[in-house]
Amino acid sequence: xxxxxxxxxxxxxxxxxxxxxxxxxxxxxxxxxxxxxxxxxxxxxxxxxxxxxxxxxxxxxxxxxxxxxxxxxxxxxxxxxxxxxxxxxxxxxxxxxxxxxxxxxxxxxxxxxxxxxxxxxxxxxxxxxxxxxxxxxxxxxxxxxxxxxxxxxxxxxxxxxxxxxxxxxxxxxxxxxxxxxxxxxxxxxxxxxxxxxxxxxxxxxxxxxxxxxxxxxxxxxxxxxxxxxxxxxxxxxxxxxxxxxxxxxxxxxxxxxxxxxxxxxxxxxxxxxxxxxxxxxxxxxxxxxxxxxxxxxxxxxxxxxxxxxxxxxxxxxxxxxxxxxxxxxx
Numbered sequence: 001x002x003x004x005x006x007x008x009x010x011x012x013x014x015x016x017x018x019x020x021x022x023x024x025x026x027x028x029x030x031x032x033x034x035x036x037x038x039x040x041x042x043x044x045x046x047x048x049x050x051x052x053x054x055x056x057x058x059x060x061x062x063x064x065x066x067x068x069x070x071x072x073x074x075x076x077x078x079x080x081x082x083x084x085x086x087x088x089x090x091x092x093x094x095x096x097x098x099x100x101x102x103x104x105x106x107x108x109x110x111x112x113x114x115x116x117x118x119x120x121x122x123x124x125x126x127x128x129x130x131x132x133x134x135x136x137x138x139x140x141x142x143x144x145x146x147x148x149x150x151x152x153x154x155x156x157x158x159x160x161x162x163x164x165x166x167x168x169x170x171x172x173x174x175x176x177x178x179x180x181x182x183x184x185x186x187x188x189x190x191x192x193x194x195x196x197x198x199x200x201x202x203x204x205x206x207x208x209x210x211x212x213x214x215x216x217x218x219x220x221x222x223x224x225x226x227x228x229x230x231x232x233x234x235x236x237x238x239x240x241x242x243x244x245x246x247x248x249x250x251x252x253x254x255x256x257x258x259x260x261x262x263x264x265x266x267x268x269x270x271x272x273x274x275x276x277x278x279x280x281x282x283x284x285x286x287x288x289x290x291x292x293x294x295x296x297x298x299x300x301x302x303x304x305x306x307x308x309x310x311x312x313x314x315x316x317x318x319x320x321x322x323x324x325x326x327x328x329x330x
Contacts, residue, residue, distance in 0.1 A: 038086055038217075040079045042315055044302035048291050049261070053080075055091075055177050055217045057296070058207050058259040062222035062249045064229070067267045068287065068308065069221050070101065070183055074110050075312060076219065080179065081148050093177035095150040096169050098162060100187035104152035108142065113311030115141045149176070158189045159203045163210060170214050178214060184221035185255060200251035204258030223250045224264065229271060239277050242268060244290055262293035267306065287313050 037052030046052055053059065053076070063069035077095060079085055099107055116138055130138065153165060162182075170178055182188075190199040207218050227233065228248045233241045244264040246252050256262050268276040269283040276283050287304040291297075303316035 036089075038080045038089060040076060041085065042302065042304060042313075044315070045289065048294065048298050048300050048302060050297040053217060053219075054296075055093075055179075056211055056215045057217055057261065058211055059217070059219045060222055060249075060255055060259040060262045061219065061265060062224055062244075062263070063265040064224045064270070067265055067270060068306070068313065069265050070107075071110065071308060071311070072265055072289075072313065073181060073183060073219060073221060074107060077150065077181065078111055078115070081150070091177050092175065093149065093179055094169070094173050095179045095181065096153070096166065097150060098153045098180070098182045100154070100156040101183050104154055107152075108145065110311060111145070112138055112141050115311075117310040156187045156189055158191055159199070159206050160191070162188070163206055166210060166214065166216070170216075177217075179217045179219070180210070181219045182221060184223065186223050186250065197251055197254060201254035204255045208258050220255065220259070222255055224248050225250045228266075234271055234273060236273070236275065239275070239280070242273060242277050244292070246292055256293065259293070260295045261291065261297070264290045264292060266290060286316075 037049065037054045039046055039052040040049075061069050061072060077097070080093075080095070097104075097107075116134070151169070157165075166178070166180060185200060185203060186196070188199060188203055190196070191202070194202070203220075207220065210216055211218055224244065225248060228244055232238075235241060244266055246256050246262070248264065249256060249262070266288045267283075268286060268288065273283050275281060276286060276288060281303070285306040287306050289302050289304060291300050291302075293299065304313040305316050307314045
């Protein structure tokens with residue numbers, strides 16, 4: 001499909017009566033004992049999301065290189081598939097993962113790292129080989145994934161081919177809800193004659209249509225630009241500038257307006273900050289997850305603890321609530 005092609009055949013007109021029924025159903029879903037959102041392992045994050053992540057929404061998770069956005073996505077996928085964590089979720093779903101940055105095998109090993117508390121680096125380093133007992137444990141965890149409903153697309157492609165892949169996949173599994181994950185937006189190939197910003201703009205608009213047409217939950221990974229690494233932003237005497245903002249997201253105007261939730265994952269210690277923000281939080285193992293935009297929940301900040309030696313982020317272990325208002329106003 002070329003850059004001038006349109007993947008949508010018609011415009012749907014909804015009568016008011018249908019819209020009223022849909023609105024009433026949303027209220028009934030909220031009153032139900034069944035969980036209509038997929039929970040994660042982090043209680044503070046769940047509170048900001050009003051219970052969890054929902055279908056029919058676009059999510060953007062941005063971060064600088066090496067700050068853990070792909071790890072976070074892998075933990076989300078693991079949590080979605082956890083039958084104990086999402087015991088009361090009554091919808092069958094599939095996950096279609098466009099993993100353009102790394103191979104599917106590497107992503108499986110990252111998930112296995114989180115499940116086994118064995119560092120991902122240990123799997124790959126010849127200097128420190130895993131023991132036969134560790135390998136047996138690893139194999140059992142990998143085998144436990146065999147029946148999980150997740151499918152991988154590794155080859156980077158254009159946004160219209162992404163759309164067609166999603167459409168074909170949904171047609172194959174019409175009775176299942178669909179989670180689409182994309183790692184990451186800058187690796188989507190441009191259509192003929194486009195620059196990078198035009199590609200991002202088109203991608204944002206396309207995912208609005210995708211969530212409307214297929215009621216998908218779409219999780220897009222994005223990149224931060226280098227503004228947050230400037231000397232001014234790292235000034236310890238002006239801690240309010242430590243926080244990421246919309247303009248720190250590469251292509252912010254294009255992607256930010258297209259999503260329902262925009263988040264930035266941030267590890268201040270990687271920028272050599274010893275204390276973070278107005279509350280002077282020590283940055284050792286600190287992972288700050290900022291929710292900059294949230295149409296159906298709360299804007300805010302939740303703190304996590306870097307435990308990537310065991311392949312995961314843990315809840316922040318301090319006496320204050322895990323979730324604070326944005327800018328730490330309680």
